[in-house]
Amino acid sequence: MAFDKLLIANRGEIACRVIRTAKRMGYSTVAVYSEADAQAPHVQLADEAVCIGAPAPRDSYLNMDAVLAAAKTTDAGAIHPGYGFLSENAAFAEACEQAGIIFVGPQAEAISAMGDKASAKDLMMKAKVPCVPGWQGEDQSAKNITAQAEKIGFPLLIKAVAGGGGRGMRRVDNASEIKEALASAVREAESSFGDGTVMLEKLIERARHVEVQVFGDSHGSVVHLFERDCSAQRRRQKVIEEAPSPSVTPQMRDQLGADAIAAAKAINYRGAGTIEFILDEDGNHYFLEMNTRLQVEHPVTEMITGLDLVEWQLRVAAGEALPLPQEDISFSGHAIEARLCTEDPYQDFTPQTGTVQLWQAEEATGRRFDMGIETGSEISPFYDSMVGKLIAHGNTRTDAIRSLSNSLAKSVFLGVPSNKNFLAELVASPSFADASLHTGLIDEWNETQHDILAVKTPQDKEWALAALLLAIRTTQNWFHSSGLASTRFDLVYGEDDKTAHLLSTGENQWRVSIAETQVDCTLLNKTDNKLVCLLDGVKTVCHFAYTDNGLYLACTGNSFLFTEPDMLDSNQADKDPSIALAPLTGTIVQVNVKPGDAIEKEDVLCIIEAMKMETRVSAKATGRVAEVSINTGDQVKEGDLLVQLEVGEDNG
Ligand code: ADP
Ligand code: ADP
Ligand code: MG
Numbered sequence: 001m002a003f004d005k006l007l008i009a010n011r012g013e014i015a016c017r018v019i020r021t022a023k024r025m026g027y028s029t030v031a032v033y034s035e036a037d038a039q040a041p042h043v044q045l046a047d048e049a050v051c052i053g054a055p056a057p058r059d060s061y062l063n064m065d066a067v068l069a070a071a072k073t074t075d076a077g078a079i080h081p082g083y084g085f086l087s088e089n090a091a092f093a094e095a096c097e098q099a100g101i102i103f104v105g106p107q108a109e110a111i112s113a114m115g116d117k118a119s120a121k122d123l124m125m126k127a128k129v130p131c132v133p134g135w136q137g138e139d140q141s142a143k144n145i146t147a148q149a150e151k152i153g154f155p156l157l158i159k160a161v162a163g164g165g166g167r168g169m170r171r172v173d174n175a176s177e178i179k180e181a182l183a184s185a186v187r188e189a190e191s192s193f194g195d196g197t198v199m200l201e202k203l204i205e206r207a208r209h210v211e212v213q214v215f216g217d218s219h220g221s222v223v224h225l226f227e228r229d230c231s232a233q234r235r236r237q238k239v240i241e242e243a244p245s246p247s248v249t250p251q252m253r254d255q256l257g258a259d260a261i262a263a264a265k266a267i268n269y270r271g272a273g274t275i276e277f278i279l280d281e282d283g284n285h286y287f288l289e290m291n292t293r294l295q296v297e298h299p300v301t302e303m304i305t306g307l308d309l310v311e312w313q314l315r316v317a318a319g320e321a322l323p324l325p326q327e328d329i330s331f332s333g334h335a336i337e338a339r340l341c342t343e344d345p346y347q348d349f350t351p352q353t354g355t356v357q358l359w360q361a362e363e364a365t366g367r368r369f370d371m372g373i374e375t376g377s378e379i380s381p382f383y384d385s386m387v388g389k390l391i392a393h394g395n396t397r398t399d400a401i402r403s404l405s406n407s408l409a410k411s412v413f414l415g416v417p418s419n420k421n422f423l424a425e426l427v428a429s430p431s432f433a434d435a436s437l438h439t440g441l442i443d444e445w446n447e448t449q450h451d452i453l454a455v456k457t458p459q460d461k462e463w464a465l466a467a468l469l470l471a472i473r474t475t476q477n478w479f480h481s482s483g484l485a486s487t488r489f490d491l492v493y494g495e496d497d498k499t500a501h502l503l504s505t506g507e508n509q510w511r512v513s514i515a516e517t518q519v520d521c522t523l524l525n526k527t528d529n530k531l532v533c534l535l536d537g538v539k540t541v542c543h544f545a546y547t548d549n550g551l552y553l554a555c556t557g558n559s560f561l562f563t564e565p566d567m568l569d570s571n572q573a574d575k576d577p578s579i580a581l582a583p584l585t586g587t588i589v590q591v592n593v594k595p596g597d598a599i600e601k602e603d604v605l606c607i608i609e610a611m612k613m614e615t616r617v618s619a620k621a622t623g624r625v626a627e628v629s630i631n632t633g634d635q636v637k638e639g640d641l642l643v644q645l646e647v648g649e650d651n652g
Pocket of ligand 1: 083084085162163164165166237238291294295296297384612
């Protein structure tokens with residue numbers, strides 16, 4: 001069973017993370033990549049790399065034949081699938097075995113047994129693991145499902161049995177909502193997973209998500225590595241994870257561990273796996289599902305136990321016994337992870353694409369950065385919006401919170417809007433601190449437009465520094481920029497434009513006036529991306545990256561794109577109700593209108609998919625469709641023209 005070369009069938013941060021441990025253990029590594037990822041960090045990190053196809057996942061990272069062919073060509077003895085993509089694909093695990101290649105993961109049978117949420121629940125009930133009350137069965141007719149729903153009571157969840165990543169799930173609050181919720185859950189499940197079968201589950205309100213890391217080997221041993229708490233979620237996807245859980249007592253921990261081991265033993269589990277539970281307000285836990293792979297959030301377990309889970313995976317895959325028995329596994333301190341995603345939290349978390357102008361981690365003891373990008377990386381619309389993870393460990397939970405919040409605020413990510421600042425504020429929020437946060441809270445905040453999700457705008461000092469940096473950009477020898485004794489500078493942020501007056505008050509000293517405010521700035525040091533200055537006497541550090549006609553600037557946890565005034569055109573077009581522009585870069589998956597159609601304001605014109613999320617583009621006015629510039633399947637760039645309207649009279 002021995003192997004000495006490992007192929008990593010994944011991309012991004014997880015591919016980089018697996019390669020690191022493999023190298024440390026002396027394995028040779030092979031990366032695979034799509035045409036969109038030729039320059040990606042995981043390709044540079046591996047010893048060898050093979051292009052396996054076009055950017056769309058089904059043409060590359062999901063293409064089993066291409067991955068297996070790459071393993072054959074490079075003579076790799078084992079394949080690590082990471083998470084997502086082929087990691088929970090029983091047919092792939094099977095195909096690896098057929099080809100004489102070790103699949104670093106469980107047996108195909110274990111993947112199948114847990115792949116379907118309904119059969120997994122059957123198995124768990126047999127193993128006496130507590131499950132959420134609900135219904136699952138053959139008769140999928142609306143009539144039967146309605147009858148079963150009435151029996152369970154409301155609120156409940158309709159869940160796709162093949163679901164994953166929070167998709168194919170609908171909340172139902174009363175009988176009248178069933179029909180529509182059922183139809184839309186089935187539709188989403190069919191299009192995302194090719195299987196529309198659903199089940200019903202009582203909805204646990206104000207729930208916490210607690211999961212247990214388990215590990216099995218091929219000699220029959222199974223251990224657990226304690227729990228993780230992933231209650232900070234957005235659209236049922238994890239945003240922040242921590243270990244241990246602040247809502248689990250030592251007694252609960254023992255019971256959770258015992259139930260998780262029973263679950264894994266029921267399927268003779270081998271390798272890394274996670275048993276997910278939902279915790280109700282009284283502290284009762286119920287089985288949700290099992291993920292038969294390494295989880296995104298595994299680093300928090302590594303940081304409290306001091307173990308390397310990828311090392312364990314590779315040892316188990318090579319046929320070795322688990323490195324430690326249960327009694328030798330312990331944890332200390334507290335670890336928290338935040339998922340850095342290129343999405344705009346202040347605009348309904350819309351996915352964002354573009355070029356990373358600057359990434360700089362704020363390193364410190366106890367911090368870890370698992371990144372899939374670097375300065376210069378392109379964020380394409382083809383894959384998940386998660387670009388990396390920031391993790392912090394502390395002696396106490398409060399220490400870990402402080403460290404992670406600081407890491408998020410001070411690390412620099414410029415060029416593509418991200419959730420970095422939102423994460424910093426979320427980790428530091430009272431709801432996170434006292435662990436009162438439940439799995440639905442961030443969605444509630446989004447609906448009620450909570451302050452934490454209110455659009456952030458630059459402060460005066462940021463306007464001032466942006467103006468100064470743009471003004472001195474063109475000056476070669478800026479330390480003696482005598483040519484700039486007094487000047488004015490116009491700049492734009494979003495829909496705001498301001499004029500800054502810059503007055504030289506001494507060598508490397510400026511007084512910047514913007515509207516009513518004056519800021520005194522003494523430049524201390526400036527490199528390509530970093531400015532150190534005294535701002536009204538306070539030493540301040542900010543990071544920036546020039547663009548063709550402006551700059552990205554980060555002084556606080558936020559970053560802002562300032563431009564010179566002539567970029568107003570696209571803003572103007574944005575406001576014109578007769579044209580619909582692509583709000584983001586992606587693929588057109590549905591076109592709802594054709595020329596001549598009468599439409600109402602807010603009608604959905606088309607749907608764009610990017611980063612596994614669908615975004616609806618709706619009409620900004622009532623009227624008639626004049627021209628449709630797109631077809632289903634087209635790739636569009638942010639700002640591309642989609643549909644033109646003749647605006648009707650009843651519209652202002
Ligand atoms: P974790 O439980 O490890 O946090 P997530 O549910 O966030 O995992 O999923 C991990 C990755 O795998 C994400 O990129 C997610 O979008 C993807 N993923 C999870 N389940 C599926 C699935 N059934 N089909 C496609 N992608 C999936
Ligand atoms: P996925 O495969 O998409 O990860 P899960 O069954 O693990 O699906 O559920 C994802 C999330 O949805 C959970 O973490 C939780 O927030 C929510 N959820 C799932 N089932 C329930 C339930 N019965 N009651 C309340 N929330 C639930
Ligand atoms: Mg889950």
